[in-house]
Amino acid sequence: AQSVTQLGSQVSVSEGALVLLRCNYSSSVPPYLFWYVQYPNQGLQLLLKYTSAATLVKGINGFEAEFKKSETSFHLTKPSAHMSDAAEYFCAVSEVGAQKLVFGQGTRLTINP
Amino acid sequence: DAGVTQSPTHLIKTRGQQVTLRCSPKSGHDTVSWYQQALGQGPQFIFQYYEEEERQRGNFPDRFSGHQFPNYSSELNVNALLLGDSALYLCASSTLTGTGGRETQYFGPGTRLLVL
Numbered sequence: 527a528q529s530v531t532q533l534g535s536q537v538s539v540s541e542g543a544l545v546l547l548r549c550n551y552s553s554s555v556p557p558y559l560f561w562y563v564q565y566p567n568q569g570l571q572l573l574l575k576y577t578s579a580a581t582l583v584k585g586i587n588g589f590e591a592e593f594k595k596s597e598t599s600f601h602l603t604k605p606s607a608h609m610s611d612a613a614e615y616f617c618a619v620s621e622v623g624a625q626k627l628v629f630g631q632g633t634r635l636t637i638n639p
Numbered sequence: 640d641a642g643v644t645q646s647p648t649h650l651i652k653t654r655g656q657q658v659t660l661r662c663s664p665k666s667g668h669d670t671v672s673w674y675q676q677a678l679g680q681g682p683q684f685i686f687q688y689y690e691e692e693e694r695q696r697g698n699f700p701d702r703f704s705g706h707q708f709p710n711y712s713s714e715l716n717v718n719a720l721l722l723g724d725s726a727l728y729l730c731a732s733s734t735l736t737g738t739g740g741r742e743t744q745y746f747g748p749g750t751r752l753l754v755l
Contacts, residue, residue: 572743616682620742625672626687626697627672627744629682629683630681631681
Protein backbone atom coordinates (compact mmCIF):
# COMPACT_ATOMS: atom_id res chain seq x y z
CA ALA A 527 0.00 0.00 0.00
CA GLN A 528 1.12 3.51 -0.70
CA SER A 529 1.84 5.95 2.09
CA VAL A 530 3.43 9.36 2.59
CA THR A 531 5.24 10.71 5.62
CA GLN A 532 5.87 14.42 5.93
CA LEU A 533 8.50 15.12 8.56
CA GLY A 534 7.54 18.12 10.62
CA SER A 535 3.94 19.23 10.95
CA GLN A 536 5.17 22.81 11.31
CA VAL A 537 8.21 24.51 9.79
CA SER A 538 9.21 28.10 10.45
CA VAL A 539 11.82 30.02 8.44
CA SER A 540 12.88 33.63 8.09
CA GLU A 541 12.04 35.63 5.01
CA GLY A 542 14.84 35.11 2.48
CA ALA A 543 15.97 31.83 4.02
CA LEU A 544 15.96 28.40 2.41
CA VAL A 545 12.72 26.46 2.57
CA LEU A 546 13.01 22.67 2.95
CA LEU A 547 9.90 20.54 3.43
CA ARG A 548 10.49 16.81 3.74
CA CYS A 549 8.47 14.01 2.20
CA ASN A 550 9.15 10.28 2.22
CA TYR A 551 6.93 7.82 0.43
CA SER A 552 6.25 4.13 0.34
CA SER A 553 5.23 2.46 -2.90
CA SER A 554 5.64 -1.03 -4.29
CA VAL A 555 5.82 0.18 -7.88
CA PRO A 556 7.24 3.31 -9.54
CA PRO A 557 5.25 6.23 -8.23
CA TYR A 558 4.02 9.55 -9.40
CA LEU A 559 4.70 12.21 -6.76
CA PHE A 560 3.10 15.59 -6.20
CA TRP A 561 3.34 18.65 -4.02
CA TYR A 562 0.26 20.75 -3.41
CA VAL A 563 -0.15 24.02 -1.52
CA GLN A 564 -3.26 25.06 0.39
CA TYR A 565 -3.82 28.65 1.47
CA PRO A 566 -6.30 29.33 4.30
CA ASN A 567 -9.88 28.53 3.40
CA GLN A 568 -8.95 27.46 -0.13
CA GLY A 569 -8.58 24.27 -2.13
CA LEU A 570 -5.30 22.63 -3.15
CA GLN A 571 -3.09 24.11 -5.86
CA LEU A 572 -0.65 21.89 -7.73
CA LEU A 573 2.94 23.10 -7.19
CA LEU A 574 4.80 20.43 -9.11
CA LYS A 575 4.77 16.78 -10.10
CA TYR A 576 7.18 13.93 -10.81
CA THR A 577 5.97 11.50 -13.46
CA SER A 578 9.13 9.46 -14.18
CA ALA A 579 10.92 11.98 -16.39
CA ALA A 580 13.63 14.25 -14.94
CA THR A 581 14.31 13.59 -11.26
CA LEU A 582 14.66 17.31 -10.49
CA VAL A 583 11.29 18.92 -11.00
CA LYS A 584 10.66 22.64 -11.13
CA GLY A 585 7.29 24.03 -10.18
CA ILE A 586 5.50 27.30 -9.74
CA ASN A 587 6.51 30.15 -7.43
CA GLY A 588 10.19 29.14 -7.46
CA PHE A 589 9.72 25.74 -5.82
CA GLU A 590 11.47 22.58 -6.89
CA ALA A 591 11.71 18.99 -5.71
CA GLU A 592 14.08 16.11 -6.32
CA PHE A 593 13.00 12.49 -6.63
CA LYS A 594 15.51 10.21 -4.91
CA LYS A 595 14.55 6.58 -5.40
CA SER A 596 17.28 5.22 -3.12
CA GLU A 597 16.01 7.37 -0.25
CA THR A 598 12.30 7.13 -1.23
CA SER A 599 12.17 10.88 -0.81
CA PHE A 600 10.70 13.83 -2.66
CA HIS A 601 11.67 16.90 -0.62
CA LEU A 602 10.42 20.35 -1.61
CA THR A 603 12.81 23.31 -1.63
CA LYS A 604 12.85 27.01 -2.39
CA PRO A 605 16.07 29.04 -2.18
CA SER A 606 14.54 32.19 -0.69
CA ALA A 607 11.29 32.29 1.26
CA HIS A 608 8.71 35.02 0.71
CA MET A 609 5.99 36.03 3.13
CA SER A 610 3.45 34.88 0.52
CA ASP A 611 4.76 31.28 0.85
CA ALA A 612 3.07 30.89 4.23
CA ALA A 613 0.57 28.06 3.74
CA GLU A 614 -0.03 24.35 4.27
CA TYR A 615 1.93 22.04 1.98
CA PHE A 616 0.92 18.49 1.13
CA CYS A 617 2.96 15.75 -0.49
CA ALA A 618 1.01 13.06 -2.35
CA VAL A 619 1.82 9.78 -4.05
CA SER A 620 0.04 7.75 -6.67
CA GLU A 621 1.09 4.47 -8.17
CA VAL A 622 1.01 4.61 -11.94
CA GLY A 623 -2.44 3.45 -12.98
CA ALA A 624 -3.86 3.75 -9.48
CA GLN A 625 -5.26 7.18 -10.30
CA LYS A 626 -6.08 8.09 -6.71
CA LEU A 627 -3.80 10.29 -4.61
CA VAL A 628 -2.59 9.36 -1.14
CA PHE A 629 -1.66 12.44 0.88
CA GLY A 630 0.61 13.10 3.77
CA GLN A 631 -0.59 14.91 6.89
CA GLY A 632 0.70 18.25 5.67
CA THR A 633 3.34 20.73 6.82
CA ARG A 634 2.39 24.22 7.88
CA LEU A 635 5.02 26.70 6.70
CA THR A 636 5.38 29.94 8.63
CA ILE A 637 7.57 32.79 7.38
CA ASN A 638 9.08 35.17 9.93
CA PRO A 639 9.80 38.75 8.84
CA ASP B 640 -10.26 28.67 -18.96
CA ALA B 641 -12.47 27.85 -15.99
CA GLY B 642 -10.95 25.70 -13.32
CA VAL B 643 -12.75 23.22 -11.11
CA THR B 644 -15.84 24.73 -9.50
CA GLN B 645 -17.80 23.47 -6.52
CA SER B 646 -21.08 24.42 -4.90
CA PRO B 647 -22.10 25.37 -2.33
CA THR B 648 -19.08 26.86 -0.59
CA HIS B 649 -20.46 26.27 2.89
CA LEU B 650 -23.23 24.11 4.28
CA ILE B 651 -24.67 23.47 7.73
CA LYS B 652 -26.71 20.32 8.38
CA THR B 653 -27.93 18.38 11.40
CA ARG B 654 -27.26 14.76 12.24
CA GLY B 655 -29.31 12.30 10.21
CA GLN B 656 -29.88 14.65 7.32
CA GLN B 657 -28.74 14.11 3.75
CA VAL B 658 -26.52 16.44 1.69
CA THR B 659 -25.61 16.82 -1.98
CA LEU B 660 -22.44 18.55 -3.12
CA ARG B 661 -21.72 19.51 -6.72
CA CYS B 662 -18.63 19.76 -8.88
CA SER B 663 -17.84 20.89 -12.42
CA PRO B 664 -14.49 19.73 -13.76
CA LYS B 665 -11.84 21.81 -15.47
CA SER B 666 -12.47 22.31 -19.17
CA GLY B 667 -11.24 19.28 -21.13
CA HIS B 668 -11.27 16.93 -18.14
CA ASP B 669 -13.52 13.89 -18.02
CA THR B 670 -12.65 12.39 -14.63
CA VAL B 671 -13.81 13.58 -11.22
CA SER B 672 -12.45 12.44 -7.86
CA TRP B 673 -13.80 13.37 -4.43
CA TYR B 674 -11.77 13.76 -1.26
CA GLN B 675 -12.65 14.46 2.37
CA GLN B 676 -10.31 16.69 4.36
CA ALA B 677 -10.92 16.72 8.10
CA LEU B 678 -9.54 19.63 10.10
CA GLY B 679 -5.77 19.42 10.40
CA GLN B 680 -5.51 16.36 8.14
CA GLY B 681 -4.54 15.57 4.59
CA PRO B 682 -7.30 14.80 2.08
CA GLN B 683 -8.66 11.24 2.02
CA PHE B 684 -9.85 9.68 -1.25
CA ILE B 685 -13.58 8.90 -1.37
CA PHE B 686 -14.16 7.78 -4.96
CA GLN B 687 -13.52 8.52 -8.62
CA TYR B 688 -15.87 8.74 -11.58
CA TYR B 689 -15.32 8.62 -15.29
CA GLU B 690 -17.56 7.54 -18.16
CA GLU B 691 -20.43 8.05 -15.68
CA GLU B 692 -19.37 5.12 -13.49
CA GLU B 693 -17.64 4.79 -10.13
CA ARG B 694 -14.21 3.42 -10.96
CA GLN B 695 -12.43 3.39 -7.61
CA ARG B 696 -13.50 3.77 -4.02
CA GLY B 697 -11.66 4.53 -0.83
CA ASN B 698 -12.50 3.33 2.68
CA PHE B 699 -15.79 5.16 3.04
CA PRO B 700 -19.17 3.62 3.96
CA ASP B 701 -22.06 3.23 1.57
CA ARG B 702 -23.60 6.39 3.04
CA PHE B 703 -21.29 8.14 0.61
CA SER B 704 -22.47 7.87 -2.97
CA GLY B 705 -21.96 9.77 -6.15
CA HIS B 706 -22.99 10.36 -9.69
CA GLN B 707 -21.42 11.67 -12.86
CA PHE B 708 -23.45 13.31 -15.60
CA PRO B 709 -22.89 13.23 -19.38
CA ASN B 710 -21.28 16.70 -19.22
CA TYR B 711 -18.71 15.22 -16.76
CA SER B 712 -19.99 17.18 -13.76
CA SER B 713 -20.48 15.20 -10.58
CA GLU B 714 -22.39 15.05 -7.33
CA LEU B 715 -21.41 13.66 -3.96
CA ASN B 716 -24.28 12.52 -1.73
CA VAL B 717 -23.94 11.74 1.94
CA ASN B 718 -26.86 10.14 3.79
CA ALA B 719 -27.55 9.88 7.52
CA LEU B 720 -25.01 12.54 8.39
CA LEU B 721 -22.81 12.05 11.44
CA LEU B 722 -20.92 14.66 13.40
CA GLY B 723 -17.72 13.11 12.07
CA ASP B 724 -18.72 13.95 8.51
CA SER B 725 -17.89 17.60 9.21
CA ALA B 726 -15.02 18.37 6.86
CA LEU B 727 -13.90 20.16 3.71
CA TYR B 728 -15.01 18.15 0.68
CA LEU B 729 -12.74 18.59 -2.29
CA CYS B 730 -13.43 17.75 -5.87
CA ALA B 731 -10.55 17.16 -8.28
CA SER B 732 -10.62 16.70 -12.03
CA SER B 733 -8.22 15.02 -14.41
CA THR B 734 -8.02 13.33 -17.79
CA LEU B 735 -6.29 10.29 -19.18
CA THR B 736 -4.30 12.20 -21.79
CA GLY B 737 -1.26 14.33 -21.01
CA THR B 738 1.64 13.72 -18.66
CA GLY B 739 0.64 12.06 -15.43
CA GLY B 740 -2.72 10.88 -16.73
CA ARG B 741 -5.62 10.72 -14.30
CA GLU B 742 -3.14 10.88 -11.43
CA THR B 743 -2.51 14.58 -12.14
CA GLN B 744 -5.48 16.11 -10.42
CA TYR B 745 -6.61 19.72 -10.18
CA PHE B 746 -8.66 20.68 -7.16
CA GLY B 747 -11.59 22.97 -6.65
CA PRO B 748 -12.00 25.33 -3.69
CA GLY B 749 -14.03 22.80 -1.73
CA THR B 750 -17.31 22.73 0.16
CA ARG B 751 -17.07 23.12 3.90
CA LEU B 752 -19.71 20.96 5.61
CA LEU B 753 -20.59 21.39 9.26
CA VAL B 754 -22.83 18.78 10.87
CA LEU B 755 -24.48 19.82 14.14
